[in-house]
Amino acid sequence: xxxxxxILCRLMVWxxxxxxxxxxxxxxxxxxxxxxxPPVLQLYFDLAKLWQKSVxxxxxxxxxxxxGPAVAWVALAGAAMLLPxxxxxxxxxxxxxxxxxxxxLALSRFxxxxxxxxxxxxxxxxxxxxxxxxxxxxxxxxxxxxxxLCVQTGSVSLGSMLAPSAGAGAALLAAGLFGVLLAENSxxxxxxxxxxxxxxxxxxAMILDHSGPPLAVILHGAALKLLLFxxxxxxxxxxxxxxxxxxxxxxxxxxxxxxxVVVGLVESLLARLAFRRVPLLLTTSFLLxxxxxxxxxxxxxx
Amino acid sequence: MTPGWxxxxxxxxxxxxxxxxxxxxxxxxxxxxxxxxxxxxxxxxILVSGDVWEWQPDxxxxxxxxxxxxxxxxxxxxxxxxxxxxxxTLYSSEYWTDKDHPASAPxxxxxxxxxxxxxxxxxxxxNGLHFLIVWELFTISSYFLITLHRDRRAVRAxxxxxxxxxxxxxxxxxxxxxxxxxxxxxxxxxxxxDRSELAPLFWLALVGFGLKAGLFPLxxxxxxxxxxxxxxxxxxxxxxxxxxxxxxxxxxxxxLPVPDAAGWTVAALGxxxxxxxxxxxxxxxxxxxxxxxxxxxxIGIILIGLGFAMIASANGNPAWGQLALAGALLHVWxxxxxxxxxxxxxxxxxxxxxxxxxxxxxxxxxxxxxxxGLFSLGAVAxxxxxxxxxxxxxxxxxxxxxxxxxxxxxxxxxxxASAILLAIxxxxxxxxxxxxxxxxxLGLPRSESAENVHECGWRMRLPMLILAAxxxxxxxxxxxxxPAVAAASxxxxxxxxxxxxxxxxxxxxxxxxxxxxxxxLAAVALWQRVKHxxxxxxxxxxxxxxxxxxxxxxxxxxxxxxITGWFAWILRPKRHxxxxxxxxxxxxxxxxxxxxxxLEDIVEPAGAIVMRISSSVRRLQHGRVQAYILYLLIGxxxxxxxxxxxxxK
Numbered sequence: 001x002x003x004x005x006x007i008l009c010r011l012m013v014w015x016x017x018x019x020x021x022x023x024x025x026x027x028x029x030x031x032x033x034x035x036x037x038p039p040v041l042q043l044y045f046d047l048a049k050l051w052q053k054s055v056x057x058x059x060x061x062x063x064x065x066x067x068g069p070a071v072a073w074v075a076l077a078g079a080a081m082l083l084p085x086x087x088x089x090x091x092x093x094x095x096x097x098x099x100x101x102x103x104x105l106a107l108s109r110f111x112x113x114x115x116x117x118x119x120x121x122x123x124x125x126x127x128x129x130x131x132x133x134x135x136x137x138x139x140x141x142x143x144x145x146x147x148x149l150c151v152q153t154g155s156v157s158l159g160s161m162l163a164p165s166a167g168a169g170a171a172l173l174a175a176g177l178f179g180v181l182l183a184e185n186s187x188x189x190x191x192x193x194x195x196x197x198x199x200x201x202x203x204x205a206m207i208l209d210h211s212g213p214p215l216a217v218i219l220h221g222a223a224l225k226l227l228l229f230x231x232x233x234x235x236x237x238x239x240x241x242x243x244x245x246x247x248x249x250x251x252x253x254x255x256x257x258x259x260x261v262v263v264g265l266v267e268s269l270l271a272r273l274a275f276r277r278v279p280l281l282l283t284t285s286f287l288l289x290x291x292x293x294x295x296x297x298x299x300x301x302x
Numbered sequence: 303m304t305p306g307w308x309x310x311x312x313x314x315x316x317x318x319x320x321x322x323x324x325x326x327x328x329x330x331x332x333x334x335x336x337x338x339x340x341x342x343x344x345x346x347x348i349l350v351s352g353d354v355w356e357w358q359p360d361x362x363x364x365x366x367x368x369x370x371x372x373x374x375x376x377x378x379x380x381x382x383x384x385x386x387x388x389x390x391t392l393y394s395s396e397y398w399t400d401k402d403h404p405a406s407a408p409x410x411x412x413x414x415x416x417x418x419x420x421x422x423x424x425x426x427x428x429n430g431l432h433f434l435i436v437w438e439l440f441t442i443s444s445y446f447l448i449t450l451h452r453d454r455r456a457v458r459a460x461x462x463x464x465x466x467x468x469x470x471x472x473x474x475x476x477x478x479x480x481x482x483x484x485x486x487x488x489x490x491x492x493x494x495x496d497r498s499e500l501a502p503l504f505w506l507a508l509v510g511f512g513l514k515a516g517l518f519p520l521x522x523x524x525x526x527x528x529x530x531x532x533x534x535x536x537x538x539x540x541x542x543x544x545x546x547x548x549x550x551x552x553x554x555x556x557x558l559p560v561p562d563a564a565g566w567t568v569a570a571l572g573x574x575x576x577x578x579x580x581x582x583x584x585x586x587x588x589x590x591x592x593x594x595x596x597x598x599x600x601i602g603i604i605l606i607g608l609g610f611a612m613i614a615s616a617n618g619n620p621a622w623g624q625l626a627l628a629g630a631l632l633h634v635w636x637x638x639x640x641x642x643x644x645x646x647x648x649x650x651x652x653x654x655x656x657x658x659x660x661x662x663x664x665x666x667x668x669x670x671x672x673x674x675g676l677f678s679l680g681a682v683a684x685x686x687x688x689x690x691x692x693x694x695x696x697x698x699x700x701x702x703x704x705x706x707x708x709x710x711x712x713x714x715x716x717x718x719a720s721a722i723l724l725a726i727x728x729x730x731x732x733x734x735x736x737x738x739x740x741x742x743x744l745g746l747p748r749s750e751s752a753e754n755v756h757e758c759g760w761r762m763r764l765p766m767l768i769l770a771a772x773x774x775x776x777x778x779x780x781x782x783x784x785p786a787v788a789a790a791s792x793x794x795x796x797x798x799x800x801x802x803x804x805x806x807x808x809x810x811x812x813x814x815x816x817x818x819x820x821x822x823l824a825a826v827a828l829w830q831r832v833k834h835x836x837x838x839x840x841x842x843x844x845x846x847x848x849x850x851x852x853x854x855x856x857x858x859x860x861x862x863x864x865i866t867g868w869f870a871w872i873l874r875p876k877r878h879x880x881x882x883x884x885x886x887x888x889x890x891x892x893x894x895x896x897x898x899x900x901l902e903d904i905v906e907p908a909g910a911i912v913m914r915i916s917s918s919v920r921r922l923q924h925g926r927v928q929a930y931i932l933y934l935l936i937g938x939x940x941x942x943x944x945x946x947x948x949x950x951k
Contacts, residue, residue, distance in 0.1 A: 052835065064678075070824035070825040100697070125861060208843050
């Protein structure tokens with residue numbers, strides 16, 4: 001019972017903090033552009049409003065259109081529970097949970113893409129096709145990053161894999177995972193969250209026909225995913241496991257904030273890529289992770 | 303009552319079924335299912351008790367005494383055969399009825415039981431000669447099942463290709479068993495680890511059994527045979543018969559010594575099959591052909607696990623070898639279950655719409671909610687997503703690979719490559735199955751054939767439900783199925799016998815259970831919220847276009863286009879296009895299809911060269927008697943010279 005409460009409390013912290021990140025990114029973008037920008041808490045207001053709104057469903061859709069976002073959201077929240085926080089460890093940890101983490105992200109992708117195809121819209125088909133195609137390279141990069149950590153620590157559980165720093169290859173791994181973070185969360189230069197042209201969108205194209213509470217769930221899930229990847233990136237680089245719990249939490253907050261600001265800066269300073277270049281950039285991220293793996297291999301050999 | 307008692311009951315059921323096939327379809331149905339049920343009980347008995355059942359009567363066939371043996375490995379495959387077999391049997395009683403197919407249905411029932419009898423015997427026989435005979439009978443009976451609908455040209459071509467490829471496999475196995483018998487002096491099969499001179503025979507077994515299993519590049523027969531067979535037959539072909547190839551490999555790598563390179567080769571072939579199988583699947587527009595290529599992919603995943611188990615067994619690394627083997631074995635079950643489910647689902651789509659072409663389907667969930675739901679469950683399972691069974695076995699294989707990596711031994715680099723390729727395979731399979739579900743079941747009907755459809759009846763629905771329930775059960779409670787896997791792996795490598803449960807499997811099951819409950823809860827809660835807030839319907843957003851038609855929906859080809867572009871070097875898609883010309887273009891068309899590259903670009907050209915050489919030799923045969931007499935004289939003269947110079951005595 002106490003364990004359940006403990007897990008629930010940690011989950012609530014994740015769920016409550018997640019919508020902050022897109023707000024910070026937007027604020028950074030506004031500052032760089034010399035605007036005042038929307039308040040940092042804007043997404044919270046949007047979500048609260050969407051949750052109250054009535055829903056317009058396409059005449060073509062099946063129950064999967066509503067069930068998909070719900071399942072995807074639970075999968076992302078479940079993945080969040082597998083990530084450790086410093087010496088406190090993860091809410092749920094077992095041997096091989098790192099693989100469950102990857103596959104829960106994949107499940108959420110499956111559900112969102114399914115909900116998109118449900119509308120029969122060609123735009124949403126395009127968005128879903130791009131999402132699942134680019135994810136192939138992104139997933140290869142993430143598994144390579146996990147293999148690096150596995151070589152480093154000799155463990156397959158996120159709790160002990162993420163406790164120490166990634167060592168000599170940390171910079172390479174950070175660069176690789178940052179690329180994956182941008183791609184998986186549909187940020188510039190892979191995708192533009194602010195675009196309004198259906199033909200050129202990825203994530204936004206998939207949710208064109210969603211409205212009301214299902215849209216709120218999707219948006220909150222997307223924010224959660226951004227937080228997930230930021231925490232994963234931070235914990236691979238920083239040796240949070242060796243700090244005291246308070247220090248670790250402080251460092252984690254600071255580092256996630258830094259990652260978010262960098263995402264905002266990238267978004268302000270870079271233009272998005274042409275679609276045919278996206279796989280090249282993602283492959284670069286994969287190669288960075290692969291080089292990190294080689295560095296880790298050399299470093300750990302007695 | 304012993305396993306033998308149940309097995310004889312099974313034999314009676316199968317034989318009664320053959321007798322009743324032509325005249326009494328109801329008796330056939332109940333006898334076959336009872337027989338399979340009895341075999342299931344015998345297999346479970348062996349798996350639970352860990353005994354070996356042996357029977358060697360004083361009965362000789364071909365000069366060799368009959369010898370049947372049911373151990374845990376045989377029982378493991380027998381369970382799959384009986385479960386998928388009974389589902390397929392029930393399904394076929396509605397899918398391939400006497401009314402629709404008066405000519406082929408009775409013969410189909412008879413061949414169906416003959417196939418099952420042979421499959422069961424292959425698992426039981428412990429004599430090389432009898433194994434070969436039954437293997438050939440199994441090949442032939444599946445040929446007749448594949449070509450049940452043989453008034454269609456494509457079916458005859460597929461059957462012919464299957465027969466040719468299978469006989470290459472039979473030839474290799476003939477050589478394998480003959481060499482084995484020649485070197486050991488007996489046709490009896492059993493553990494022979496101390497005979498290291500037998501190791502090179504493994505390569506013959508790999509080609510023979512690999513052809514049957516459909517591993518890349520020996521899979522050339524598989525897509526057309528699985529696509530053109532009736533769907534209940536496809537389910538058995540994909541779910542069970544290609545696993546006989548895996549059974550052969552598992553059986554003989556467990557009994558015989560293998561060369562040093564064997565494990566590495568199997569793992570490498572597995573990784574290639576996995577990635578290229580799914581890449582070819584993405585290029586397909588034919589629903590059943592697509593599923594057939596996924597068999598190549600999943601056989602690849604099984605072989606990655608088996609290959610690493612062989613490496614571990616050779617180098618004495620029990621810890622991760624055991625995980626890899628457990629993953630491979632469990633994936634044999636899992637693939638059998640979800641692939642049969644998917645083929646039965648595809649059959650019910652074909653039954654309702656009359657087409658396998660995905661670009662003509664769409665929106666089927668409205669009329670066929672059961673098929674759509676169960677097919678989608680199978681899709682989630684085959685894409686290896688939690689909380690279903692596909693993830694459990696892939697997770698075990700991954701754990702083995704990761705442990706191999708962190709052990710930093712000789713296998714680490716291979717394990718790194720395999721793990722990355724396995725992840726790529728998983729992501730590609732996800733892309734492929736979201737494409738299938740989205741194009742076939744969601745959206746709007748793309749043609750008339752997808753409009754006026756009906757759901758299948760309960761005798762087609764119940765088998766799918768059973769298979770789906772099995773997928774769900776292995777996903778949610780993997781611990782229950784672990785003893786079977788452990789028993790089979792203990793027979794394969796007795797040194798790993800005292801295998802404790804790999805601890806996290808129970809946790810994984812609990813997490814899966816919690817996730818499944820939360821998924822349902824969240825979906826229901828969100829739907830309640832939507833209803834509470836109020837709900838209205840409108841057309842899909844189409845950018846303000848005034849006259850949308852269902853044909854404007856995204857197609858299967860476009861959906862997979864990005865990925866098939868990456869793999870164009872091997873898929874070699876063929877394009878036929880008529881571009882719009884003139885100021886007022888009247889006609890334009892575009893068509894692209896991915897054919898079987900290995901078959902069309904390697905096997906067929908090679909065959910053509912052989913034919914050309916053969917036909918030039920044929921000029922010797924022309925019917926002029928004078929020339930034949932000349933050949934005789936030349937031959938005699940040559941012989942005389944050989945004798946004269948004392949080469950021949």
